[in-house]
Amino acid sequence: AQKITQTQPGMFVQEKEAVTLDCTYDTSDQSYGLFWYKQPSSGEMIFLIYQGSYDEQNATEGRYSLNFQKARKSANLVISASQLGDSAMYFCAMSSGSARQLTFGSGTQLTVLP
Amino acid sequence: NAGVTQTPKFQVLKTGQSMTLQCAQDMNHEYMSWYRQDPGMGLRLIHYSVGAGITDQGEVPNGYNVSRSTTEDFPLRLLSAAPSQTSVYFCASRGYSNQPQHFGDGTRLSIL
Numbered sequence: 572a573q574k575i576t577q578t579q580p581g582m583f584v585q586e587k588e589a590v591t592l593d594c595t596y597d598t599s600d601q602s603y604g605l606f607w608y609k610q611p612s613s614g615e616m617i618f619l620i621y622q623g624s625y626d627e628q629n630a631t632e633g634r635y636s637l638n639f640q641k642a643r644k645s646a647n648l649v650i651s652a653s654q655l656g657d658s659a660m661y662f663c664a665m666s667s668g669s670a671r672q673l674t675f676g677s678g679t680q681l682t683v684l685p
Numbered sequence: 686n687a688g689v690t691q692t693p694k695f696q697v698l699k700t701g702q703s704m705t706l707q708c709a710q711d712m713n714h715e716y717m718s719w720y721r722q723d724p725g726m727g728l729r730l731i732h733y734s735v736g737a738g739i740t741d742q743g744e745v746p747n748g749y750n751v752s753r754s755t756t757e758d759f760p761l762r763l764l765s766a767a768p769s770q771t772s773v774y775f776c777a778s779r780g781y782s783n784q785p786q787h788f789g790d791g792t793r794l795s796i797l
Contacts, residue, residue: 608788616775621785673728673786675720
């Protein structure tokens, strides 16, 4: 069975500082994908970043980077230069299996302080 | 540029009633799925489809039915609503396997 664990229910960060949101995963599949989504208070799910299990370089998208440590089965999201608009719930998810269905973690509520 | 469209956005039902949540996508995506989101639990997969005529169960399928007669549409049916089905429901679609899923705006469903 696939499992995603996010151990930080809530995090606070000062504006303009960097923050790391933790994500560990468990799968027996060799081929899988890791995703991070942002859910603001308005409720929509916004895709942030993707890392494939065979990708050797860590993924980056603007202020977002994914710290992928395959041996440790971790896929932490790093947000640099936090902004007030980054306050939201963040979900880590993994795609695996023949249909590559997504399994989500329970989320981390990030609050950026002015 | 509609993407994934879910209707209705809000719905209140009485226990035992049935209803269909609609989902349509205009991106010609083969894969579509339904999730429910409950407080503190993230999103859980209800049913998914890898193409027209093909559906399969996810993690929490009980009490829900789906069908996929066209590539565009993937409705979710509640057969006999129960208070435990009070939740926010998201429909999503994607193209090939490593693409991110595109989500609809969600349907907030309350069962009294």
